Amino acid sequence: MTATAATMAPGAALPTADGFAGTLPESAVDAVLRMALQEDAPYGDITSQTLIPAGARATAVLNAREPGVLSGGAVFAAAMKLTDPDAVVDLLVRDGEAFAAGTALATVTGNARAVLLAERVALNLVQRMSAIATKTAGFVALVAGTKARITDTRKTTPGLRVLERYAVRCGGGANHRFSLSDAVLAKDNHLAVLSGGDPEKLTAVLRNAKAHLGHTTHFEVEVDSMAQIEPVLAAGVDTIMLDNFTLADLAAGVALVAGRARVEASGNVNAGTVADIAATGVDVISIGGLTHSVIALDLGLDIGLDMAPGTRSGAGPTAG
Template sequence: MSLIPLPRPIIEPAVRLALNEDLGAAGDITSAAVVPLSHRSTLVFRARQPGCLAGQDVAALAFELIDPSIRMTRHIQDGERLEPGTIIATVEGPSHALLTAERTALNFMGHLSGIASVTRSIVDEISGTQAKLACTRKTTPGLRALEKYALRAGGGINHRFALYDAILIKDNHIAIAGGIQTAIRRAKASAGHMVKIEVEVDTLDQLREAMDEGVDAVLLDNMVPDQLREAVSIVNGRALTEASGGITPQTARAIAESGVDLLSVGWITHSAPTLDIGLDWEANG
């Protein structure tokens, strides 16, 4: 499946907020003082470590919002693998504008490429199984759409985007409702015909109870591979099975081989390390 770019109205608010944070009330006083307005340069985005690329649209918009005359030429596309030294893109335009936007552009591209890179490493690890890697709602406030895009760039798939697009009955919902049976029945009575229902279970007994009620998906929380295999057998194709909790690149393969449909990992979007990408002066424009 091709990677569909995010529409500009989705990414622009985040980029504007980041630029406004950096510019404050006076703008880039260093570049204004040091760099002549007439000077032009070419800068090169270059990978400094292996990984997977994401975030070029966001970086390009950071430059455009500072100066629409800046031109960014892409040499590879989001979702492609990077090696140290890979030339990602070149940007050309007024030097002072390039310098004003560079940190915002690098912050976004490095962060999103970090998410894509970790995603790709786990996707590679579980290759050959039926399992797919999914994200969660554990995202940076205000950056969810971008971070979920980065996970797609790395080969993962998205879980629900927010509280409004699917029903996920978790442990606290169950406790407050008084039990899985009550929670599921209330959800079914409320859900629209297009809304799927998933329930989180901690034990195989809870799973059996959920399957007796019938749901679209079950979240198998913090289960070891042997438990997951038994859970898959209990479900027997009647619902989507999702493993969650404690999944790392080292444990992902064994979990995927249990036969579950999904591995959902929250730390990818909230804690993936930034990928080291440089933006270096190449020549006068």
């Protein structure tokens, strides 16, 4: 079954192949697309306006040049609908679904100039989102059978966070705090300023801070040594992040916390280390590389023009 752009309600939850990826608000997608199109064609696409007849139609296929996990089908469709509201877009693969090289992921039929105008913006976004979903799915597979949850970080492309974090969810991962406004995360620099290395002062400062928070606000603290764990736990925090710990220290840290808080591991996480990190018993593994260093997945848009007999290439000069 295919899903068309016309059937998606604004802000609706988008279906994924293996679970619930949450919502991708239409307003956020529209804002990103308008900004991108303004950047790419501030005064229109003079190439297509010169070469392609105004009434020409085109049918294009979004093809996978390599295997991966799809994310951004709705973004691709929205880009096409933004330049041609009458375009017909069929999404042949669902977000969150794995595909092989050579798979047709979507088709679009519409005004040829409009399809060409949207092409690069649509491809840039769906390629990046699918790369993130694919990389995330790889990490999720590596920790299968453990309780560890793979999450992203705030190391996202400015302006694209809502899309990139949705892509993480499409890959089976979860999201960390969305912004600095969502939760308290006291890191090493915060602790150095507040406590000066005094464990008792650290506990008191954190406990006082927690007392001033709303009861629904999550409180996480990053530590970089075993000696900080007990003073931080004594403050009643919700999550403790063990940053750049060795595997042995991660296991010892999990044992020391003993369920009194959620344990997050961060730092030195890659495809070669993530399984061993998960095996220490941590609850969360946060990976900045899910978003900050992906290489766009190789997807291509193959376009065929349908020009009516007698039409000519080139718009030619216009009066005025």
